């Protein structure tokens with residue numbers, strides 16, 4: 001028994017897999033070289049490790065190594081994709097389409113571009129969290145330069161129809177960007193089959209290190225133009241200057257490689273655990289599942305409970321279970337989740353939400369303990385109206 005709470009916040013971040021740590025360690029110490037040093041062994045061995053990692057990541061999404069641009073994470077990758085395309089294509093058009101349920105790392109760059117004179121359409125979603133493809137089709141205009149739709153949602157886990165969106169965009173020669181921070185290693189991703197032009201990735205949602213991510217940038221059919229957002233030594237083919245960080249890069253690639261190797265069996269296991277948790281909780285009166293019941297990440301369960309404040313619930317659970325109410329990045333705000341509001345949930349139910357993020361190290365025993373604790377906590381928070 002440990003007295004640390006059970007960790008069920010795997011959409012906020014995941015623990016580092018020990019196999020990832022082992023792969024990283026030599027690059028902190030003896031292999032410390034700068035991959036850009038071309039005149040000695042230290043540089044060559046760092047460069048070889050980065051090259052291998054780039055290949056692994058490219059293979060994971062059916063891209064080529066030259067199409068992988070390392071960044072500090074998905075926030076930076078989203079900023080580079082959205083602002084980079086806006087600056088490079090503004091003479092072609094100034095209209096961008098995204099979705100109301102996107103992460104702030106997509107919404108905020110779009111809002112920033114509005115202040116520069118770009119027009120942004122924030123598509124609504126259906127009550128299950130999926131976009132309506134016919135609404136996307138109607139929103140596309142002659143001056144649309146970019147469509148940005150996330151692969152899997154960080155609050156409700158809903159998986160958008162990437163291939164359909166990609167086909168629609170390609171047909172109209174509009175670039176398609178997807179924020180795949182929650183999706184990489186968890187669902188099948190193929191930039192060619194899905195006609196994706198730009199894809200944001202991150203390490204720390206897939207049992208890799210924090211502070212490392214990548215942007216996939218398509219090089220052929222079409223070749224995507226991107227204005228760099230960091231200028232300097234011309235690293236990453238001029239798209240993102242700054243010395244590469246080999247330990248993080250090696251760890252990121254190792255994490256993705258492991259997740260892909262174990263993806264199908266892990267998805268089955270997580271779906272089973274989620275189902276058990278949902279079945280145990282569904283005895284609670286006034287409980288609602290947020291988001292599509294099956295078109296979602298295997299480890300995601302997001303619920304709202306009538307008459308119960310989500311923040312109070314996650315606080316009540318805190319000694320036993322670590323969960324978030326709403327998104328981790330906005331849980332310091334007192335506003336209701338913008339994602340749940342976009343699903344058409346009432347403000348009350350949006351406040352009454354808890355996100356369970358089941359992960360690689362979650363056990364069946366923990367799930368039953370979490371279910372019992374949640375049921376007891378909800379009962380204690382409810383006004384004692386019924387006997």
Ligand SMILES: *Cc1c(COP(=O)(O)O)cnc(C)c1O
Pocket residue numbers: 011012072073074075076103105150152153154179180181182201202203204205211212213
């Ligand atoms: C976590 C997350 C981000 C931010 O990624 P960082 O690597 O932490 O910058 C962006 N988008 C989504 C969907 C996320 O879940």
